[in-house]
Amino acid sequence: VKVWTPVLLVLAGAYVGAQMLRPLPTPQMVATETSRTVDGQFSIPWPAKGQGAVRVAGSGDLGTFGEQKPVPTASVAKVMTAYVILKGHPLRRTEPGPDITVDQKTVADGTSAHESRISGLTAGQKFSQQDMLKMLMIPSGNNVARLLARWDTGSDSEAAFVQKMNAAARELGMNSTTYTDPSGLDAGTVSTATDQLKLAEAVMKDETFRTIVALPSATIKGLPQQLINNNVLLTAQGLSVRGIKTGSSTPAGGALMWAAYKTVGDEEPRILGTLMDQRVDGPDPDATNSLALVQANSKKIIEAVRGALASAPVIRKGQPVGYLDDGLGGRMPLVATKDVNVIAVPGQQLKLSLVASASPLPHTAKAGAEVAVLTVGEGDGAKSVPVAVQKDLAEPSFGTRMTRLG
Incomplete structure (x- = not known):
């Protein structure tokens, strides 16, 4: 006992010290x-065919429908064109931005039939970046989309700009999207509703973009006629729609990316949606009827979501x-x-x-x-x-x- 007690005490002390110092x-x-x-239940009134996605900025996704497979986007592709332009050339809402010169190629493209375009342009005309973006997004000028692509990269071709579009898509996680042109006329430009919703959320953070796409019309000095937006939902009563972009073509049918709002208390959340691959039965030259269909179907969704949206x-x-x-x-x-x-x-x-x-x-x-x-x-x-x-x-x-x- 006399020998081992001190040893055990020393060992116990060492153990305690070691444990306390660990x-x-x-x-x-x-x-x-x-x-x-x-709490509760809500069902979005999706159409029978095609694909779509809706989310509320801040609270998240409300739902999707249809197989999210890549389909032609038509002119909805111009949203990415505007996004890349504004990313490389930031512009305040009240700033005109640098002048952009109309080239002969843009003039020639303005005479092309069976595509949306800005006609009446002459080579050498100068328009501000702000006005060019209005021509791009309001009446959906394909020739302006190509001009902006060439201006951005200082090239005679749109290929380098298209590479930028695809790089931006990857950055936004749009993994099912491929851009082959800046206007969306080419059927090889494809995406999904969920991918386009990611773009919608990103691009609507830009105040200049938001201001432009909310315009039902615009008058630009130097153009022979007023720009008219073919998104009829912008002027529909009780929807508070402020953008974003229509698209229609034979390969794409009707497509629409939209932003709507609702005042809830002292907040005004942004409701974002995309509806793609909407088609009417029977002949539909240039998808004119399909464009009307996608807007009608989107209107039903917007009305339902706005009606159900509340503070929870x-x-x-x-x-x-x-x-x-x-x-x-x-x-x-x-x-x-x-x-x-x-x-x-x-x-x-x-x-x-x-x-x-x-x-x-x-x-x-x-x-x-x-x-x-x-x-x-x-x-x-x-x-x-x-x-x-x-x-x-x-x-x-x-x-x-x-x-x-x-």
């Missing part, structure tokens, strides 16, 4: 949910949304510090994302200390709320440290 595991944050579904309670103050795991068996609940209401439709599934405010996470904190942020929804306009520890957070106890094996 670095504590880094706390890990775990979310209790990754999504939350709004999703998270309540004090509600547990996750916990801190100290790595030694201890779990501290994390709670929302305030209510979160999201503008959504009944039955909509909302994404929940819990992200630490700082790294590493603390081992100690007072009750109510904010350690993370919970985001409800996706993209611009998503709602966020600080998340705090529910009670005082203390380091693992002496007993826990002593029994730590791993």
